[in-house]
Amino acid sequence: MKSGRNQPLTLQELAAEAGLPARTVRFYIARGLVPGPAGAGRGAAYGSEHLARLRVIRRLQAKGLMLAEIARALGGGKPEADLPEPSAWWSYPVANDVVVWVRAGQSPWRTRQVRAALEQMASRLAGSTEQEEEEEDGNR
Amino acid sequence: MATASVATRFVPVAAQTGAEIQLAMQRLWLTGRVLAAGARLFVHHTFRSGEQKPLEVVYAFGLPRDAALRRFRVAGEGFSVHSELKPVEEAVRAYEAGIEEGRLATLARQYGDGLVNLTLGNLRPGETVTVVLEVVAGVEVHDDGFRFRFPFTLAPGYHRQARAAAVAPGAGEIELPEDEFGDLILPRFAADASGLHEVGFDLRLWMPQGIQEIGSPSHGLRVVQEEAGHGRVLLAAGREVPDRDLVLDARARDGLAGVLSGLDREGRGRFWAVVPSKSFGERADGPRQVVFVLDRSGSMHGKPIEQARKALEACLGALAATDRFGLVAFDDRVEAFRPALLEATMESREQARQFLEGVDARGGTELAAGILEAARMLGGEGGDILVLTDGQVYGTEGIIEQARSTGARIHCLGIGSASQDRFLALLARETGGVSRFLTPRERVDLPAVDLFASIGRPVAAGVEVKLEGIPGGQIAPQPPKAVFAGTPLIVFGDSDGAAKGRLLLEWESGQLAAPLEIGPGKLGETLRLLQGARLITDLESRVPGGEGRGAAGRRQEQRLDKRLEVLSQAYGLASRRMALVAVIERAGDRPGELPETRVVPVGMPQDTEFASYFPGPPPVGAVAACLRRAAPLVLPAAQWSLRPLEAAAIEFEVGPADLLLELAAKIEPDGGMPGEDEEERVQAAILALLCLLAEGHTERRGVFRSHVARLMAFLETATHVHPVVGEIIALARQGGCLKGDWTRRPAGPGLWAELEEALRES
Numbered sequence: 001m002k003s004g005r006n007q008p009l010t011l012q013e014l015a016a017e018a019g020l021p022a023r024t025v026r027f028y029i030a031r032g033l034v035p036g037p038a039g040a041g042r043g044a045a046y047g048s049e050h051l052a053r054l055r056v057i058r059r060l061q062a063k064g065l066m067l068a069e070i071a072r073a074l075g076g077g078k079p080e081a082d083l084p085e086p087s088a089w090w091s092y093p094v095a096n097d098v099v100v101w102v103r104a105g106q107s108p109w110r111t112r113q114v115r116a117a118l119e120q121m122a123s124r125l126a127g128s129t130e131q132e133e134e135e136e137d138g139n140r
Numbered sequence: 141m142a143t144a145s146v147a148t149r150f151v152p153v154a155a156q157t158g159a160e161i162q163l164a165m166q167r168l169w170l171t172g173r174v175l176a177a178g179a180r181l182f183v184h185h186t187f188r189s190g191e192q193k194p195l196e197v198v199y200a201f202g203l204p205r206d207a208a209l210r211r212f213r214v215a216g217e218g219f220s221v222h223s224e225l226k227p228v229e230e231a232v233r234a235y236e237a238g239i240e241e242g243r244l245a246t247l248a249r250q251y252g253d254g255l256v257n258l259t260l261g262n263l264r265p266g267e268t269v270t271v272v273l274e275v276v277a278g279v280e281v282h283d284d285g286f287r288f289r290f291p292f293t294l295a296p297g298y299h300r301q302a303r304a305a306a307v308a309p310g311a312g313e314i315e316l317p318e319d320e321f322g323d324l325i326l327p328r329f330a331a332d333a334s335g336l337h338e339v340g341f342d343l344r345l346w347m348p349q350g351i352q353e354i355g356s357p358s359h360g361l362r363v364v365q366e367e368a369g370h371g372r373v374l375l376a377a378g379r380e381v382p383d384r385d386l387v388l389d390a391r392a393r394d395g396l397a398g399v400l401s402g403l404d405r406e407g408r409g410r411f412w413a414v415v416p417s418k419s420f421g422e423r424a425d426g427p428r429q430v431v432f433v434l435d436r437s438g439s440m441h442g443k444p445i446e447q448a449r450k451a452l453e454a455c456l457g458a459l460a461a462t463d464r465f466g467l468v469a470f471d472d473r474v475e476a477f478r479p480a481l482l483e484a485t486m487e488s489r490e491q492a493r494q495f496l497e498g499v500d501a502r503g504g505t506e507l508a509a510g511i512l513e514a515a516r517m518l519g520g521e522g523g524d525i526l527v528l529t530d531g532q533v534y535g536t537e538g539i540i541e542q543a544r545s546t547g548a549r550i551h552c553l554g555i556g557s558a559s560q561d562r563f564l565a566l567l568a569r570e571t572g573g574v575s576r577f578l579t580p581r582e583r584v585d586l587p588a589v590d591l592f593a594s595i596g597r598p599v600a601a602g603v604e605v606k607l608e609g610i611p612g613g614q615i616a617p618q619p620p621k622a623v624f625a626g627t628p629l630i631v632f633g634d635s636d637g638a639a640k641g642r643l644l645l646e647w648e649s650g651q652l653a654a655p656l657e658i659g660p661g662k663l664g665e666t667l668r669l670l671q672g673a674r675l676i677t678d679l680e681s682r683v684p685g686g687e688g689r690g691a692a693g694r695r696q697e698q699r700l701d702k703r704l705e706v707l708s709q710a711y712g713l714a715s716r717r718m719a720l721v722a723v724i725e726r727a728g729d730r731p732g733e734l735p736e737t738r739v740v741p742v743g744m745p746q747d748t749e750f751a752s753y754f755p756g757p758p759p760v761g762a763v764a765a766c767l768r769r770a771a772p773l774v775l776p777a778a779q780w781s782l783r784p785l786e787a788a789a790i791e792f793e794v795g796p797a798d799l800l801l802e803l804a805a806k807i808e809p810d811g812g813m814p815g816e817d818e819e820e821r822v823q824a825a826i827l828a829l830l831c832l833l834a835e836g837h838t839e840r841r842g843v844f845r846s847h848v849a850r851l852m853a854f855l856e857t858a859t860h861v862h863p864v865v866g867e868i869i870a871l872a873r874q875g876g877c878l879k880g881d882w883t884r885r886p887a888g889p890g891l892w893a894e895l896e897e898a899l900r901e902s
Contacts, residue, residue: 011734012236021323022236023259023737026196030737042732066315068307 008045011037018054025054033057033071098125163337164189164197164263164738168292170341174279174388176286177400177412178206178670181275181343187260188268196239196261196735200327200742202291203254205565206278208673208713214246214260214722216269223248223720225712227705231719235261238723242730246271248720251324253536254562254680255294262735264726276666276673276713280565280577283416283628285352285391289561289577292339293382293742296329296753297560298437298505299534304753311741312754316534325739331750333383333743340375341386348400350393357579358387358557383743384557387579396628399656402664409610409635409658410667413643416628419652420600422840428596429481429523430459431466431514431548434499438471438752439532441501443580444555448528449496451553451588453805455526456492458592458846459484461809466517467492470510471503481517486808493805501752505532508539515546524573524596525550528588531560532748539563540570540681549573549622551595553588556580557745566681572620574627580747585801590843594625600647605631609641610656616671617678623647632671672711679704680716796835799883803828804847811854815887822858823887825851826868826895833877848872864895871902878902 015022028034034053037044053074060070100118165187172181189195203209212223223246226234231247238245238261245261263269280287296304301317310331316324330336345354351371354363360376373388397419401411432452436445452467459465463484467477477495482488507529514525525548533539540563543550552564554577561577568575576591578584600623607613615633623629631643635658643656683700701717708718744750806813806828813824829851837844839852852869859866871878878898885891 010240012240021232022239023196023198023325024323026734027198027325027737027739029734030196037734040733041730044732044734064303066303066305066307066313068305068313 008047014046014050017051031067031071164195165199165337165740167337168339170290173344173346174288175346176281176396177667178279179277179288180666181277183273183275185271187263189263189265192265194733194735195263196737197263197740198325199258199740200294200325201256202294203256203562204277204290205562206674206677208276208676209248209720210274210276210669210713212248212271212273212720214269214271214724216267219724221722221724223722225714225718226721228717228719231721234721234723242733244724244726246722250714250716251321253534255324257325276669278674281628281630283418283626284395288388290386292386293384293745294327295532295745297532297534302534306754320535327739328741329744330741331744333381336382336741336743338379339382340379343373345371345373345390347390347392351390352393353391355389356387357581358384381743384746400663401658402661402667404664404668407637409637409639410664411633411658412667413631414628417599417623417625420623421650427462429464429518430596431468431517431525433510433514433525433527434469435505435529436469436471436499436501437505438502439530439748441749441752443747444530445501447584448555451585452496453493454585454589454801455592456489457805457807460850468510468514469499470506472506474509474513476513484809507533508542511543515548518548523548526592526595528553530556531564536563537681537683540567543567544570551591553591555584557747570681572622574624586797586843593846598622598624603645603647606644607641608644610635610639612636617675672713676707676713676715679707800832800835800844803831804844807847807850811850819861820887822861822865823891825854827882827885830878830882833872838875862892864892867899876902
C-alpha cells in the first residue's frame with residue numbers, strides 16, 4: 001500500500017486502498033461510476049480522485065442508494081446500453097410476406113396480449129396450407 | 141458432445157448496417173447424464189466479444205439442489221485448460237494477477253444461497269471462448285421415478301435489505317447487502333427474454349430398472365429411446381430463451397428400488413440405495429396437527445396464488461374431526477386465520493375457507509416469520525407445517541437456521557417456473573419433512589392434496605439404518621428419521637471395496653433387511669461426487685446468515701468454514717470456501733489493459749410479473765434515452781429472426797380432477813357429505829365415494845386416498861341406513877367400482893334402487 005496520496009496507484013492498489021475487490025472497481029468503471037485510468041496498458045494509473053469517488057459511492061450506498069441512482073446522482077453515468085436492447089422494436093414475421101413490429105420492453109401482460117393477437121393473425125394468414133401449420137407447430 | 145460444439149449463431153443483426161448486436165454470452169448448452177441418484181452435468185457457456193475492447197464477462201446463476209461445481213475447461217483458439225480448486229482468497233488472487241498480466245482468466249465462485257458468479261476476464265475483441273462447467277447435482281426422488289430441475293434463469297428474490305428498481309424499460313436490478321453476499325454481482329432481469337442468449341440441452345437418462353416414461357412440464361422434448369434403460373432427451377425446438385427452468389420427469393418401470401454402486405478412483409466402494417416408502421408398510425391413522433403456511437408475496441400474484449388457494453381448500457377437506465389445524469398467510473407481515481390451533485369442525489373449516497378467499501398476493505416474502513408463527517401455534521408439541529411458496533427469497537441459510545430451531549417438521553410445495561428448488565429441498569430435509577415442486581404449467585391443487593395425505597403420518601418414524609457385512613462400510617449423510625408415503629428412503633455410503641452384505645433398517649413398528657451388493661462398476665466415481673455434493677450442500681445450509689451475527693456466530697462460521705474447506709478438498713468439489721480458477725497465457729497478451737465489465741442479463745421467470753419486483757415508472761433518464769432511440773424510427777432498425785410465439789396463457793381444462801377437488805373440499809369433519817338429514821348425507825357420501833373410485837382413487841392409492849378413507853369410515857357408521865351401504869363398502873374394499881356415471885346424480889328417494897340395480901350388474 002502506498003502512503004503518498006499523490007503517487008499514482010495501480011488498479012489493485014486502488015482497490016486495496018478503497019477496501020473493495022478489484023472486480024468491483026472494474027464493474028464501477030464500466031458503469032461509468034468511476035472514471036477510467038489515466039494512461040493505458042502498464043502505464044494505467046489511478047489517483048486520489050478515483051479513491052475519493054469510490055468513497056463517495058460507498059457513502060451513498062450506505063444511505064440506501066442503488067448503483068443506478070448513484071450514477072445519476074454523480075451526474076452522468078453511462079447511457080443504458082449494456083442491456084441488449086438495440087432497438088425499441090421487435091419484428092415478428094407472422095407470414096412469409098407479413099412482418100409485424102412491436103415495441104419492446106412492455107409489461108408482461110401486454111406482451112402476452114400482443115403475442116396472442118399475433119398468433120391469431122399468423123394462423124389466419126396461414127390459411128390452411130399444411131406446410132405453414134407445421135412450421136407453426138414446430139415453433140411451440 | 142457433438143451438439144455442443146456446433147456453434148449455431150443466434151445473433152440479432154441490425155437491418156440497415158448488417159452489424160451484429162452484441163451479446164457477451166451467446167449460448168448456454170446443457171449436456172450430461174441424469175440418474176435417479178443425481179446428475180453429472182456439463183454446462184457449455186459460449187462467450188464472444190464483438191466489441192473493440194477486451195471484456196470481463198460476469199454470468200450469475202443459481203445452483204440446482206444438492207449441487208456442487210467440480211471443475212471447468214476453458215477452450216479457445218489454440219488452448220484448452222482445466223481449472224484448479226483453490227481456497228477462495230487464493231483463487232481470487234490468481235484471477236486478479238492473471239487479469240493484470242493481460243491473460244485470459246476465469247473464476248467460478250460460489251456465494252450464499254448457492255449463487256455463483258462465473259467471471260471470464262480479458263476476452264479479446266473477436267475472440268470466442270467456451271467454458272464447460274462440470275456440475276454435480278441432485279434430483280427429487282419419488283417412489284416411482286424422479287424429477288430433475290436445472291436453472292436456465294435466475295429468479296429475482298426478496299430480501300429485507302435488498303434494493304430493487306427498474307433501471308430501464310423492462311430491465312430491473314437487485315442489489316444485495318455486502319456483509320452477507322460479498323462482491324456477488326447479480327444480473328439484470330429482463331422482462332422480455334427473447335433478445336438474450338439461447339439455451340438448450342442434450343441429456344442422457346439412465347435407469348437400470350428400465351424407463352417407463354420421460355416427460356417435461358417446462359420444455360418440448362424430443363426423446364430418443366436407446367438401449368434398455370437408456371434415453372436421450374433433446375430440446376424439440378432446437379433452442380429456447382432463458383425464462384424458465386428445465387424440468388424433466390422420468391418414471392421407472394415397476395418403480396425405483398435397489399442399489400447403484402461401483403468403485404471410485406481410489407478403489408473405495410460407493411453405493412446409493414433407494415428403499416421405496418411402500419416397503420415400510422401402512423401408516424396408522426391418528427389425529428394430526430398441521431399448520432398451513434401460504435406465501436402471499438407479490439411474486440405469487442396471479443395463477444400461483446389462485447392455485448395455492450384451491451390446493452389449500454382441498455387440503456382442508458381432508459382434515460378429520462380429530463385433527464387440529466392452523467392457517468397462516470404471510471408477505472412482509474404475518475396474518476394468522478386464528479391465533480391458536482383449531483379443531484377441524486365444519487364451522488372452522490368454512491371460516492378458514494372464507495379467510496382464504498380474502499388472501500391476495502402483495503408485499504415481500506418474510507418466510508421465516510410465517511414459519512415461526514406456525515411453529516408457535518404448534519406450541520412445541522410437534523406437528524407438521526405445510527408451506528406453499530415460490531421460494532423466491534435470498535438469505536435462505538438464515539431461514540433454514542430459524543426453521544430448524546423450531547423443531548417442527550416442514551414440508552414444502554414449491555410453485556413457479558424458477559422456484560428456489562435448492563432452498564426448499566434443504567428446508568424440508570433439514571427439518572425432517574418432504575418437498576415437491578411444480579411448474580406453472582402443472583396443477584398445484586392435486587399434488588398439494590397428495591403431499592398433504594402423506595404428511596403428519598409418516599409410514600415409518602425413528603428410522604435407524606445400519607450396514608452388515610460391509611468391510612469399512614459407512615453411511616453419510618445420515619438418512620432421515622421419518623419416511624413419508626410416496627418419498628423413498630435414500631442411503632449414500634462407502635466401503636473399503638467391492639462387498640456383499642445387507643442394509644438393515646429398523647423403525648418404531650418394524651424392521652427390514654435388504655441385500656446390498658457393492659459391485660466393481662465404473663459408477664463409483666459419480667456416486668462419490670454426488671455424495672460429496674450432498675454433504676457440502678447440507679453443511680453450507682448451516683452457515684449462519686449475515687443478519688445479527690454475533691461473535692459466537694462468527695466463531696461458528698469459522699468452524700464451519702474450516703469443515704467446508706476440508707470437505708471440498710476431500711471430494712474435489714467447489715463450495716463457498718473453495719473456488720475454481722484458470723489463467724491462460726496467450727500470444728500477444730497485453731499486460732495492464734483494463735477489460736470492460738459486461739454482466740450477462742437473464743430473463744424474468746415466465747410466470748413472475750416484472751412489476752412485482754421492479755415497480756414504478758422507469759427513471760427519467762432512461763425514458764428519454766428510449767424515446768430518442770425509438771422516435772425517429774420510421775423503419776425499424778433491427779431485424780430479428782423468427783421467434784417462437786408463445787401460447788398466450790396457460791389455461792387448465794375443467795376435467796374430472798376439478799370435480800373431485802370440489803367434492804373433497806365438501807367432506808365434513810365426520811367424513812360425511814353435507815345434506816338435510818342422515819339419509820341424504822349417506823347418499824351424498826356414497827356418490828362422492830363412487831366418483832373417487834371411478835377415477836382410480838382407493839383407500840391406499842391415488843391423490844385422494846385420505847378422502848376415500850374418511851368417506852369409508854363415515855359409511856361404516858351408517859350401515860343401518862340401508863343395506864346397500866354395507867355392500868358398497870365391501871365392493872370398495874375389494875378395489876371394485878359401480879358401473880355408470882355418478883358424477884351429476886343428485887341424492888333422492890330413487891337412488892337406493894338405482895344403486896341396487898348397479899350392484900347387481902357389477
